[in-house]
Amino acid sequence: MKPFEYYSPQSVAEACALLAQLGSGAKILAGGTDVLVELRKSADDVASSIIDITGISxxxxxxxxxxxxxxxxxxxxxxxxxxxxxxxxxxxxxxxxxxxxxxxxxxxxxxxxxxxxxxxxxxxxxxxxxxxxxxxxxxxxxxxxxxxxxxxxxxxxxxxxxxxxxxxxxxxKLPSDARSSFMKLGRRNALSISRLSVAAILTRDQSGVLTDARIVPGASLPTWHRVSEAENLLIGHKPTRELFVEAGKKVSDIMISFTGRRWSTEYKEPVIAVLVRRALEECH
Amino acid sequence: MYRGASDGEKKRGVGLACSYRGVSLGAEGADAAETIVSVQTDGSVIVSSGVTDMGQGAQTQMSQIAAEVLGISMDRIQFLNTNTSRVADSGPTVASRGTIMGGSAAKNAAEKVRATLLDVGAEMTGVDLNDLDLEDNYLVSTKTHERMASFSELTAACFNKGRPMIGLGWHNSPPTSWHEEEGHGDAYFTFVYGANAAEVEVDTETGKTDVIDFASVHDVGKAINRGMVVGQMCGGVAMGLGYGLLEEFEIEDAIPKQLNFDGYLIPTSMDVPRIKTIIVENEDPMGPFGAKSVGEPTNELAAPAIVNAIANATGRRIYELPANLERVLLGHKLTRQGKRGSEQKNSIDAMVVDSCKIRGGKA
CATH class of the missing domain: 3.30.465.10 (Uridine Diphospho-n-acetylenolpyruvylglucosamine Reductase; domain 3)
Incomplete structure (x- = not known):
C-alpha cells in the first residue's frame, strides 16, 4: 500500500476546504468498501490523501x-x-x-x-x-x-x-398507487455483483390503464437513464404479458444501440429483456 | 416444474453421479506411514505422526484410534504437529490416505504399548494376562468386571518397572500392481464407493442455476468420527458445487484472469442447499477398525451430479465447467476481450459496460 495523508474533518465546510486544498490526489472515505480496496493497488493513480468524512454527523x-x-x-x-x-x-x-x-x-x-x-x-x-x-x-x-x-x-x-x-x-415519495420493483441478476446468491439489473415503477388508473411507467436498466447502458422508448410503449395501455415482453425487447434494442454488439451481447440481449419483463410483472 | 411437466421459466431436474475410487496411493508409489504413541508416567499420552493434518481432522482420527486401543478418554491425548526430525516421513497428505495410513500406524503403535501395559498389569494384579483389558481409563478384569487399577496407576507401575511405554507404529500398505503399457493390474488394495444426487432449478431465461436439494452417500468403511465424516461430506459437496457452477479460471496470454476472490467466485452459504448425508459403513479388513477414506471422494461427485440435473431439467447437456449463466443459457462460454471496466476506468474513452465490479478491484 502506498503511504497516504489522512484527514478527518468534522464538518462539511472543513471537508470542502480540505478538498479544495488537496486537489486531485484526495479521495473521500465514506464506508471505505471501495476506497480501501483501491488503496491496496500499486497503481500510480491511487489516492495520496484520504479525507475521512465519517465523523460528519x-x-x-x-x-x-x-x-x-x-x-x-x-x-x-x-x-x-x-x-x-x-x-x-x-x-x-x-x-x-x-x-x-x-x-x-x-x-x-x-x-x-x-x-x-x-x-x-x-x-x-x-x-x-x-x-x-x-x-x-x-x-x-x-x-x-x-x-x-x-x-x-x-x-x-x-x-x-x-x-x-x-x-x-x-x-x-412514490405515490401510494404506484408499484415498483428491482430485479438483479448475479452469478451467485450473495456477495454478488450485478451482471444485469432493472428498476421499474408502474402506476395505473382505476380502469387499470398505465398512467406512468419508469424503467431503468443497470449494468447494461454506458450510463444509467430511463428508457423512455420502452416506457412509452406501456403508458396508455392495460398491462399484459405481451406488452411487457415488447417493452423488454425495446430496452434490449436500446442497449445495443448504445453499446453495439460486444462479446457479452449474445447473453445480455435476451436476458435484459427477460429482466425488464419480470420487473414489470413484479410491479403488477 | 420438471422438464416434461411444463414450459415454465424455471425448470427442475435431478441428477446422479456415482463413483468407486481407489483408496490411498495404491500402485502410484511407496505408501507407508509412521505414528508414535508415547504414554507418559502420569497416564497422559502423546501421539505424533508423519501424516500431516491441514484441517481435515487426521490428528483427531489418529488420537481416537489410539484412545480406543488404550481404553482411555481423548482428554489424555496430546497430538504433536508433524515434524520429520522425530517421526518418519509418511508421505503426502493426499489420496484420502490420512486415516487409513496414519490411523493404521496409530493402531499398530498403541497396540504395542497396550501389550506392555497389560503385561505389567498382570504382574501387578496376579490376574492372567488374557483376562485383563483396558477400559474407561482403568485396567479391568474381563471375568469379574472389577477395576484393578487406574490407567495412571498402571502407567506409573510400568515406569517404575523400567518398561517402555512408547510404541512406534509403522504401516505399509498391502501390495498393489500396475502395468502402465497394458493398462491393467491390481492398482489399489481397496476401494470406496459413493453417490451424489442433486436437484436443481434452472432459470431457463437467464441460465441461473440453483441447487435446491442434495444428497451425498459414501461408503467410508467405518466412521471413526461421524461429525468429521459429515463435515467432509458437506465440505466436499460445497466445494464441488463451486467447481460445477461458479469457479472459472481462465488464462490469457499466459496470465491468469482471475487473481482474487472477487473474480474467482466460490459458493456462499446462500448457494449451498441443505445436504443430506448418509454414511455407509462397510468395514474393510485393510483399514483401522475397518475405516477407509472420506476426503477426496466427497468432492468429485457434486459437479457431475449437478450437470446431470441441469441436463435433466433443460434437455441440454453442458460439457464444460463451470455451468455458469452463459453456458447454461447459450450452451457455450463468452470470453471478455480486454480488461474489465474497473481496470480501464482511467482510460475510459472507448469504454462501454462490459462487466462491472467495485472500482479498485483487480481482476
Missing part, C-alpha cells in the same frame, strides 16, 4: 419532508434496509440495497459512496433514477443540485467537479 440519516425523502450520503445500506420511510415510499430501493454485497459490506458501505464510485453495477442508482432523485453537491465556493440521471457521463465518471462533496440525495 450532519451527513447521516434519512428524513421526510412533506412529499420528499432525503437520504444523507453517509447512510449505510443496512440503515436504508431498515428504514420504514424507505420501505413505505421507495420499496424498490429497499429491495436493491438488500442485495448489495454481504451483511458486513451493507453495514459499512454507504449510499453516497455507491453513487460517487459510479460503477455501472451500483445497485442503488437504477432505483434512485427511477424515483427521480436529485443530489446536492457542495464545495468551498457554493453548492448545486443535479438530477441523478444527468450526473453520470461514463462508467466511473461523473459531472462532479474536483472539490465537490455529495451532501444530500432527495427524491419524491
Amino acid at each position: 450532519s451527513l447521516k440519516g434519512i428524513e421526510e419532508s412533506s412529499n420528499t425523502i432525503v437520504i444523507k450520503p453517509l447512510t449505510t445500506h443496512t440503515e436504508i434496509l431498515r428504514s420504514a420511510l424507505v420501505g413505505t415510499y421507495a420499496p424498490l430501493l429497499k429491495t436493491a440495497v438488500a442485495g448489495i454485497g454481504s451483511p458486513q459490506i451493507r453495514n459499512r458501505g454507504t449510499i453516497g459512496g455507491n453513487i460517487m464510485n459510479a460503477a455501472a453495477c451500483a445497485d442503488t442508482v437504477p432505483p434512485l433514477i427511477a424515483l427521480g432523485a436529485r443530489i446536492r453537491l457542495q464545495s468551498s465556493t457554493g453548492d448545486r443540485t443535479v438530477a441523478l440521471s444527468e450526473f453520470f457521463t461514463k462508467p466511473y465518471i461523473t459531472v462532479a467537479q474536483r472539490g465537490e462533496l455529495l451532501v444530500e440525495i432527495r427524491f419524491p
Whole structure:
C-alpha cells in the first residue's frame, strides 16, 4: 500500500476546504468498501490523501419532508434496509440495497459512496433514477443540485467537479398507487455483483390503464437513464404479458444501440429483456 | 416444474453421479506411514505422526484410534504437529490416505504399548494376562468386571518397572500392481464407493442455476468420527458445487484472469442447499477398525451430479465447467476481450459496460 495523508474533518465546510486544498490526489472515505480496496493497488493513480468524512454527523440519516425523502450520503445500506420511510415510499430501493454485497459490506458501505464510485453495477442508482432523485453537491465556493440521471457521463465518471462533496440525495415519495420493483441478476446468491439489473415503477388508473411507467436498466447502458422508448410503449395501455415482453425487447434494442454488439451481447440481449419483463410483472 | 411437466421459466431436474475410487496411493508409489504413541508416567499420552493434518481432522482420527486401543478418554491425548526430525516421513497428505495410513500406524503403535501395559498389569494384579483389558481409563478384569487399577496407576507401575511405554507404529500398505503399457493390474488394495444426487432449478431465461436439494452417500468403511465424516461430506459437496457452477479460471496470454476472490467466485452459504448425508459403513479388513477414506471422494461427485440435473431439467447437456449463466443459457462460454471496466476506468474513452465490479478491484 502506498503511504497516504489522512484527514478527518468534522464538518462539511472543513471537508470542502480540505478538498479544495488537496486537489486531485484526495479521495473521500465514506464506508471505505471501495476506497480501501483501491488503496491496496500499486497503481500510480491511487489516492495520496484520504479525507475521512465519517465523523460528519450532519451527513447521516434519512428524513421526510412533506412529499420528499432525503437520504444523507453517509447512510449505510443496512440503515436504508431498515428504514420504514424507505420501505413505505421507495420499496424498490429497499429491495436493491438488500442485495448489495454481504451483511458486513451493507453495514459499512454507504449510499453516497455507491453513487460517487459510479460503477455501472451500483445497485442503488437504477432505483434512485427511477424515483427521480436529485443530489446536492457542495464545495468551498457554493453548492448545486443535479438530477441523478444527468450526473453520470461514463462508467466511473461523473459531472462532479474536483472539490465537490455529495451532501444530500432527495427524491419524491412514490405515490401510494404506484408499484415498483428491482430485479438483479448475479452469478451467485450473495456477495454478488450485478451482471444485469432493472428498476421499474408502474402506476395505473382505476380502469387499470398505465398512467406512468419508469424503467431503468443497470449494468447494461454506458450510463444509467430511463428508457423512455420502452416506457412509452406501456403508458396508455392495460398491462399484459405481451406488452411487457415488447417493452423488454425495446430496452434490449436500446442497449445495443448504445453499446453495439460486444462479446457479452449474445447473453445480455435476451436476458435484459427477460429482466425488464419480470420487473414489470413484479410491479403488477 | 420438471422438464416434461411444463414450459415454465424455471425448470427442475435431478441428477446422479456415482463413483468407486481407489483408496490411498495404491500402485502410484511407496505408501507407508509412521505414528508414535508415547504414554507418559502420569497416564497422559502423546501421539505424533508423519501424516500431516491441514484441517481435515487426521490428528483427531489418529488420537481416537489410539484412545480406543488404550481404553482411555481423548482428554489424555496430546497430538504433536508433524515434524520429520522425530517421526518418519509418511508421505503426502493426499489420496484420502490420512486415516487409513496414519490411523493404521496409530493402531499398530498403541497396540504395542497396550501389550506392555497389560503385561505389567498382570504382574501387578496376579490376574492372567488374557483376562485383563483396558477400559474407561482403568485396567479391568474381563471375568469379574472389577477395576484393578487406574490407567495412571498402571502407567506409573510400568515406569517404575523400567518398561517402555512408547510404541512406534509403522504401516505399509498391502501390495498393489500396475502395468502402465497394458493398462491393467491390481492398482489399489481397496476401494470406496459413493453417490451424489442433486436437484436443481434452472432459470431457463437467464441460465441461473440453483441447487435446491442434495444428497451425498459414501461408503467410508467405518466412521471413526461421524461429525468429521459429515463435515467432509458437506465440505466436499460445497466445494464441488463451486467447481460445477461458479469457479472459472481462465488464462490469457499466459496470465491468469482471475487473481482474487472477487473474480474467482466460490459458493456462499446462500448457494449451498441443505445436504443430506448418509454414511455407509462397510468395514474393510485393510483399514483401522475397518475405516477407509472420506476426503477426496466427497468432492468429485457434486459437479457431475449437478450437470446431470441441469441436463435433466433443460434437455441440454453442458460439457464444460463451470455451468455458469452463459453456458447454461447459450450452451457455450463468452470470453471478455480486454480488461474489465474497473481496470480501464482511467482510460475510459472507448469504454462501454462490459462487466462491472467495485472500482479498485483487480481482476
